[in-house]
Amino acid sequence: MKEYMELFWVFLRIGGLTFGGGLSMLPMLKFELVEKKQWISEEELLDCYAIGQCTPGIIAVNTATYVGYKRKGIVGGVVSTLGMVVPSLLIITVIALFLEQFMDNKWLGHALKGVRAVVCALMLNTVVALAKKSFVSMFCVVWCALILVVAVCTNIPTILLVVLSGAAGILSVLYGERRKSR
Amino acid sequence: MKEMVLLFAEFFKIGLFAVGGGPATLPFLMDLTEKYDWFSMEQLTNMVAISESTPGPLGLNMATYAGVQTIGVFGGLISTMGLVIPSIIVITIIAKFMEGFSENRFVKAAFYGIRPAVTALIAAAVFGICKVSLFAVSDGQLVPEIKTILLCVFIFGLLQIKKLSKIHPVLWILSAAVIGVVFRF
Numbered sequence: 001m002k003e004y005m006e007l008f009w010v011f012l013r014i015g016g017l018t019f020g021g022g023l024s025m026l027p028m029l030k031f032e033l034v035e036k037k038q039w040i041s042e043e044e045l046l047d048c049y050a051i052g053q054c055t056p057g058i059i060a061v062n063t064a065t066y067v068g069y070k071r072k073g074i075v076g077g078v079v080s081t082l083g084m085v086v087p088s089l090l091i092i093t094v095i096a097l098f099l100e101q102f103m104d105n106k107w108l109g110h111a112l113k114g115v116r117a118v119v120c121a122l123m124l125n126t127v128v129a130l131a132k133k134s135f136v137s138m139f140c141v142v143w144c145a146l147i148l149v150v151a152v153c154t155n156i157p158t159i160l161l162v163v164l165s166g167a168a169g170i171l172s173v174l175y176g177e178r179r180k181s182r
Numbered sequence: 183m184k185e186m187v188l189l190f191a192e193f194f195k196i197g198l199f200a201v202g203g204g205p206a207t208l209p210f211l212m213d214l215t216e217k218y219d220w221f222s223m224e225q226l227t228n229m230v231a232i233s234e235s236t237p238g239p240l241g242l243n244m245a246t247y248a249g250v251q252t253i254g255v256f257g258g259l260i261s262t263m264g265l266v267i268p269s270i271i272v273i274t275i276i277a278k279f280m281e282g283f284s285e286n287r288f289v290k291a292a293f294y295g296i297r298p299a300v301t302a303l304i305a306a307a308v309f310g311i312c313k314v315s316l317f318a319v320s321d322g323q324l325v326p327e328i329k330t331i332l333l334c335v336f337i338f339g340l341l342q343i344k345k346l347s348k349i350h351p352v353l354w355i356l357s358a359a360v361i362g363v364v365f366r367f
Contacts, residue, residue, distance in 0.1 A: 055272050057203075058203055092233070092243050116224075120315050140297070
């Protein structure tokens with residue numbers, strides 16, 4: 001029981017004290033899990049990150065589930081994930097309810113317009129960073145451009161595009177290998 | 183009740199298909215603005231701002247916010263659970279049965295295609311957000327909001343400077359709120 005509490009508490013702290021999630025959580029995870037608790041090694045943490053990135057879902061949640069499972073099985077995974085989720089749930093619920101009440105306020109309107117401008121800038125910056133990382137070959141550039149056009153111009157569901165892209169990736173790699181072996 | 187089931191199902195789908203973490207949920211949330219009248223594109227932009235400037239993973243924050251926006255406090259709980267449950271299932275299976283999952287040849291090959299697609303999907307969602315944030319609609323026509331566009335371009339420019347790019351998003355968001363109030367955006 002004590003160990004479950006500990007798992008919950010550690011991930012509650014990580015969820016409640018880091019901003020942004022994903023990669024920005026890595027230093028905190030390293031400090032808590034590798035250095036302080038010594039639950040996993042640094043290599044394991046990086047493996048876990050690799051798995052978190054190539055499985056669906058929120059990376060931080062995937063990491064919490066993985067570490068929790070490795071320590072205490074399925075219940076451990078669930079408990080760790082709950083710890084990660086609780087801070088978001090509490091903080092955001094309060095803010096969402098609070099903000100809706102003041103939505104008609106003139107000053108809040110001005111402030112939010114400014115905020116939206118910066119959100120655009122930050123998100124565009126994220127896209128640029130992602131593009132730099134994902135353009136590793138001509139295929140990737142072409143595929144990215146193609147999906148961009150399809151996503152902007154059509155209503156094809158996002159899910160379908162993700163699945164198709166996985167298939168295209170496999171075909172392209174297999175084709176490349178066959179050509180090389182010839 | 184029906185609304186709750188729908189909310190859970192939609193976020194379960196997002197949890198199952200949004201590969202690449204927080205920002206990858208954005209295109210799916212945009213799909214939702216078209217499919218249901220749960221929240222508007224403006225509200226989605228506010229959600230991104232709030233989620234970036236509060237602790238916790240971006241994706242979880244957005245799910246909670248969207249749920250609360252849709253059917254109140256309980257909605258936040260439902261959407262978050264919907265988002266998280268696929269992760270718990272998938273990761274538990276992988277941790278139990280698949281040693282070296284991320285090194286698997288087919289997994290790697292699939293991600294060779296998925297990664298650039300996710301970049302494109304996020305880019306498309308971001309364009310959508312820019313459209314509603316930087317332009318006003320009057321008589322069915324897009325009218326550029328000059329002040330907002332200038333601020334956006336200015337901050338995007340600043341973000342390209344290496345030293346400034348390390349500054350935490352919260353600080354950018356707070357200063358933009360102040361600028362918005364001072365210059366009456």
